[in-house]
Amino acid sequence: MTGAQTQPGPLAGLRVLELADEKGQFCGKLLGDLGADVVKIEPPGGEATRRVGPFLEDVPHQDRSLSFWHYNTSKRGVTLNLRVGDGRQLFRRLAETADVILETFPPNHLASLDLSYQALSAQNPRLIMCSLTPFGQTGPWRDYQSSDLLHMAAGGQMASCGYDEVDVAGAPPIAPGGGNAWHMGGHFGCIAIMAALVHRTVTGEGQYIDASIHDACALTTEAAIANYIYRGETLVRQTGRHHAPAPTPRTQFRSKDGSYVTALVAGRLTPKYVKDLAALFDSHRMPHDLHDPKYADPATIAASTSHIINHLVAGFIATLPAEEVYHAAQARGFTWGAVRAPEQLLEDAHLGDRGFWKQVEHPELGRSFTYPGEAAIYNGSPWRISRRAPLLGEHNVEIFCGELGLSRAELSVLAEGSAV
Amino acid sequence: MSRRRALDGVRVVDFSWVRAGPWATRWLGALGAEVIKIEWPENERGRLPSTTTPQGLEVNLNTSGNFNDTNVNKKSLCLNVRSAMGLKIAKRLIAISDIVIENFSSRVLQAWGLGYAELCQIKPDIVYVSMSGYGHSGRNHGYMTFGPIAQAVSGLTFISGLPDKPPAGWGWSYMDDTGGMYGAMCALIGLYHRNMTGNGQHIDQAQMISGVPLNGPALLDYTVNGRGTRRAGYPPGNRAHWPGTPLVSNHRGLTSAPHNAYRTHPGDYNDWCVIVCQNDAEWQRLVDLMGAPSWATAPRLATLGGRLQFQEELDKHIEAWSMTLGKYQLSELCQAAGVRALPLQSAEDRVEKDPQLRHREMYTPIDHPVLGSRKVQNAPFKLSRTPANNHLPSPLIGQHTRELVEGLLGYTVEELRTGFADGTFWPSNRPRLPYLDEMLK
Numbered sequence: 044m045t046g047a048q049t050q051p052g053p054l055a056g057l058r059v060l061e062l063a064d065e066k067g068q069f070c071g072k073l074l075g076d077l078g079a080d081v082v083k084i085e086p087p088g089g090e091a092t093r094r095v096g097p098f099l100e101d102v103p104h105q106d107r108s109l110s111f112w113h114y115n116t117s118k119r120g121v122t123l124n125l126r127v128g129d130g131r132q133l134f135r136r137l138a139e140t141a142d143v144i145l146e147t148f149p150p151n152h153l154a155s156l157d158l159s160y161q162a163l164s165a166q167n168p169r170l171i172m173c174s175l176t177p178f179g180q181t182g183p184w185r186d187y188q189s190s191d192l193l194h195m196a197a198g199g200q201m202a203s204c205g206y207d208e209v210d211v212a213g214a215p216p217i218a219p220g221g222g223n224a225w226h227m228g229g230h231f232g233c234i235a236i237m238a239a240l241v242h243r244t245v246t247g248e249g250q251y252i253d254a255s256i257h258d259a260c261a262l263t264t265e266a267a268i269a270n271y272i273y274r275g276e277t278l279v280r281q282t283g284r285h286h287a288p289a290p291t292p293r294t295q296f297r298s299k300d301g302s303y304v305t306a307l308v309a310g311r312l313t314p315k316y317v318k319d320l321a322a323l324f325d326s327h328r329m330p331h332d333l334h335d336p337k338y339a340d341p342a343t344i345a346a347s348t349s350h351i352i353n354h355l356v357a358g359f360i361a362t363l364p365a366e367e368v369y370h371a372a373q374a375r376g377f378t379w380g381a382v383r384a385p386e387q388l389l390e391d392a393h394l395g396d397r398g399f400w401k402q403v404e405h406p407e408l409g410r411s412f413t414y415p416g417e418a419a420i421y422n423g424s425p426w427r428i429s430r431r432a433p434l435l436g437e438h439n440v441e442i443f444c445g446e447l448g449l450s451r452a453e454l455s456v457l458a459e460g461s462a463v
Numbered sequence: 464m465s466r467r468r469a470l471d472g473v474r475v476v477d478f479s480w481v482r483a484g485p486w487a488t489r490w491l492g493a494l495g496a497e498v499i500k501i502e503w504p505e506n507e508r509g510r511l512p513s514t515t516t517p518q519g520l521e522v523n524l525n526t527s528g529n530f531n532d533t534n535v536n537k538k539s540l541c542l543n544v545r546s547a548m549g550l551k552i553a554k555r556l557i558a559i560s561d562i563v564i565e566n567f568s569s570r571v572l573q574a575w576g577l578g579y580a581e582l583c584q585i586k587p588d589i590v591y592v593s594m595s596g597y598g599h600s601g602r603n604h605g606y607m608t609f610g611p612i613a614q615a616v617s618g619l620t621f622i623s624g625l626p627d628k629p630p631a632g633w634g635w636s637y638m639d640d641t642g643g644m645y646g647a648m649c650a651l652i653g654l655y656h657r658n659m660t661g662n663g664q665h666i667d668q669a670q671m672i673s674g675v676p677l678n679g680p681a682l683l684d685y686t687v688n689g690r691g692t693r694r695a696g697y698p699p700g701n702r703a704h705w706p707g708t709p710l711v712s713n714h715r716g717l718t719s720a721p722h723n724a725y726r727t728h729p730g731d732y733n734d735w736c737v738i739v740c741q742n743d744a745e746w747q748r749l750v751d752l753m754g755a756p757s758w759a760t761a762p763r764l765a766t767l768g769g770r771l772q773f774q775e776e777l778d779k780h781i782e783a784w785s786m787t788l789g790k791y792q793l794s795e796l797c798q799a800a801g802v803r804a805l806p807l808q809s810a811e812d813r814v815e816k817d818p819q820l821r822h823r824e825m826y827t828p829i830d831h832p833v834l835g836s837r838k839v840q841n842a843p844f845k846l847s848r849t850p851a852n853n854h855l856p857s858p859l860i861g862q863h864t865r866e867l868v869e870g871l872l873g874y875t876v877e878e879l880r881t882g883f884a885d886g887t888f889w890p891s892n893r894p895r896l897p898y899l900d901e902m903l904k
Contacts, residue, residue, distance in 0.1 A: 053653065053656035054652065056659070065716060077652060095712070096712030096718065097680070097683075097684045097690070099688070100688065112683060113676075114679065173844075179823055182818070182819045183819055184798075187805070189803065189805070191715060192701060192715070192724075192737050192739055193739060196808065197805040197806060197817070199808055199810060199813055201701075201724065201737075201807050202807055202808060203635050204631050204632070204633060205631055205634070206628065206631055210628060211628055214625070215724045215735065216733075216807055217631040219622060219631075219632075219637075220699070220714055221622050221681065221714055222680075222714065222716060223677065226641070226677050227641075230645070231644065231844055232844070234490060234648055234651060235846060237648060237652055238494045239849070241469055242469040242848070242849050244655060245658070248848060250846055250848040250849065251846075251847040254843060255823060255843050255844070257819060258820065258823055258825055258843030261808075261840075261843075262640075262825075262843055263640045264635050264810065265482065265636050265639060266514075266515055267809075268810045268813065268826075268840055269515045270515055270528075271809075271810035271811050272826075272837055272838050273517045273528025273531075273834070273837070274516075275811075277733070277809055277810075277811060278634075278809070278810070280634055283620065283629060284634070286634040295620075295630065295632065297629070305612055305614075305615040305620065307609060307611060307612065310512075369616070373603070373606045377607070378607040378612055379612065380608070380611075380612035380615040381616060382615040383617075383618050384618060384691060384692045385618035385675075385678040385691075385692055386691040386693075387618070388617070388678075389682075392602060394675070397669075399672060399675070413686040414682075414683065414686070415676040415678075415682050416676070418668060418672055418673035419649050419666050420598065420666070421649075421653075421665075421666050422665045422666075423656070423662055423663070424656055424664060
């Protein structure tokens with residue numbers, strides 16, 4: 044490996060204990076990929092997220108969930124039963140070694156086990172503990188059940204996503220897939236933890252963080268809140284483009300290969316833009332009328348918006364594959380992009396140039412698989428996947444015996460008592 | 464009482480504009496950093512164009528509501544960085560700062576003479592966060608993005624919508640919001656690393672690329688199992704699975720039914736709730752709540768397999784019931800019975816009706832000199848020792864120029880006046896705003 048690959052990540056030396064299901068595993072992955080030693084603590088039967096598909100070769104198994112694989116890279120894993128006294132005692136010992144505890148239990152669950160922040164920080168005042176939960180630790184919805192779809196509804200995402208009536212009559216509001224409510228919560232959770240860590244570098248003090256996924260989602264709708272607060276506006280949902288107080292021109296056009304291109308044209312139609320469009324169309328020998336001198340006049344352009352967008356731009360895109368439109372347009376300075384299915388990203392040459400895709404070894408399978416890599420390149424301390432997700436209980440011996448000093452015989456007794 | 468904040472003593476030079484960068488630095492400000500926003504009225508993007516200026520106010524540099532919400536907790540230094548004097552002042556500021564952050568295209572700061580190498584000469588341990596569309600390396604580094612393009616190209620648009628329809632995509636710039644999250648994270652991580660090691664670094668964050676790992680399970684389904692998402696029944700609308708198509712995970716958690724949005728009384732545009740039953744027990748609770756009608760007690764719906772198979776019928780019946788209740792009433796009844804349900808909420812709903820967001824004090828007013836007292840959005844996390852809070856309204860353009868140039872950097876008032884006259888602090892041919900004239904007295 045080269046020097047850059049062996050440099051420690053920016054969070055090297057930090058120990059994080061993660062007790063998290065789908066609500067917090069992404070936050071833990073971010074910290075782990077950034078170099079922290081993240082120890083995932085699971086109940087003896089395994090975290091529920093091990094049961095989320097799809098699975099390797101469609102064979103369901105606790106160690107074969109691809110969703111679990113993705114969200115639990117760069118972590119080590121132990122099992123621990125917090126419902127029995129010996130399990131709690133081991134957890135307390137681990138907590139004494141921890142910089143950060145990330146947990147997603149229902150409010151008060153850890154306190155009911157005598158494992159509250161107050162109790163744990165008494166032994167370790169530098170401890171930072173983040174509870175990342177659906178609604179936070181307080182409030183009338185505190186104990187409500189949630190899911191990704193529920194958060195996208197109440198958080199405001201669905202109110203903004205959907206279809207033009209001409210595309211899908213009577214369409215429902217749409218929640219984008221992929222579990223993005225958990226991403227929204229995870230991003231803010233990571234910010235809060237990092238802020239507390241920076242504070243600790245100066246003062247040595249730990250603290251407790253009460254983070255709410257609902258609050259995080261409610262913050263993630265760009266200007267929707269401002270549209271209401273400053274103008275009292277309710278927004279309509281539109282196909283493949285921004286919500287708006289009143290309908291706006293299309294930005295998503297079907298390409299020759301049955302895919303789509305997002306082309307941001309409306310609101311940008313200056314005489315120069317029209318000239319650039321003409322050059323783009325000419326370069327592909329598409330007939331058009333944009334060389335007509337009348338388009339030097341902004342008023343004529345404004346009156347021709349529908350013609351330019353719905354006939355010319357739409358017609359141009361319809362004659363070419365989406366990727367070709369994307370690169371041809373970007374090369375000429377247009378803010379346009381191909382609407383890609385996720386798997387098409389594997390062919391993206393730019394991502395290849397950036398070394399984005401990572402081969403992650405699964406030694407127990409004798410294989411390695413391609414994973415998506417980092418959102419940012421750190422030139423002094425790399426963001427890097429350090430290992431595949433842990434198998435269930437994979438590091439019990441390494442951590443309980445190797446680090447906490449239990450003998451293997453003691454560990455066996457604890458396992459008999461269902462503590463691990 | 465002195466309120467300590469996590470980033471007390473941290474200074475950020477903020478060249479960012481539009482949305483993603485300013486959304487990042489807003490949180491650094493809420494966490495206590497002194498965020499100095501460097502801007503120039505002739506090529507400003509973020510204040511204008513404004514579609515959120517209140518009715519009755521003139522649309523100008525100081526009346527955008529969205530700018531206000533996106534730029535609380537900052538000071539504004541109006542500075543022509545393309546002038547020799549402006550560049551010199553920027554460098555003096557960087558020399559006494561911890562973080563430089565910007566979200567221009569990939570070569571802009573280099574062209575100004577403020578690339579990472581130059582920044583290091585000015586401040587060896589600087590944390591430099593660049594937030595460009597495609598990053599500073601790679602063949603497409605010069606490509607242009609806004610949120611919708613980053614979403615399209617990264618695969619995020621495709622995963623939203625109904626099967627056999629165009630993508631519904633995201634009705635806002637999700638990747639501006641999310642790019643902002645990564646910008647803030649990168650700044651904090653760089654700062655943490657600097658405090659621990661003494662070393663700064665360049666963090667090259669890319670908006671489009673930040674969206675790609677958000678499709679992780681779909682990507683692994685392809686790289687591991689060879690199964691792509693261009694297939695029948697994908698994306699499955701609000702459902703976990705589209706009936707009549709092959710049964711397969713669609714990457715939205717546990718595959719279950721019911722899992723959908725349903726209309727509620729009185730049936731207006733935003734009268735919807737979502738209901739999800741993740742297992743048979745939750746379904747039985749919903750059956751009981753609905754009064755155990757005969758359609759719902761049919762044995763074929765008692766199992767997950769049956770509910771997935773007969774989802775159309777299931778959803779039609781549930782909606783007939785949900786239409787009899789208001790969305791808040793329905794959600795409360797469901798949650799009280801142990802059934803997962805929440806209302807679809809518009810922005811107005813969130814600000815005015817959501818009891819949880821009210822309890823969490825997510826929208827509290829702050830006084831702005833032109834816009835008046837307006838609610839702004841607060842942090843979704845509560846730090847017990849160092850709470851994040853909004854302590855400054857968004858700055859008027861150039862509002863803090865004197866405070867920073869004279870007070871922080873030690874220039875004289877005469878030098879300030881000269882800079883105003885020669886186009887360093889305000890374009891010489893542009894009428895000065897009254898508070899800028901006031902500043903020079």
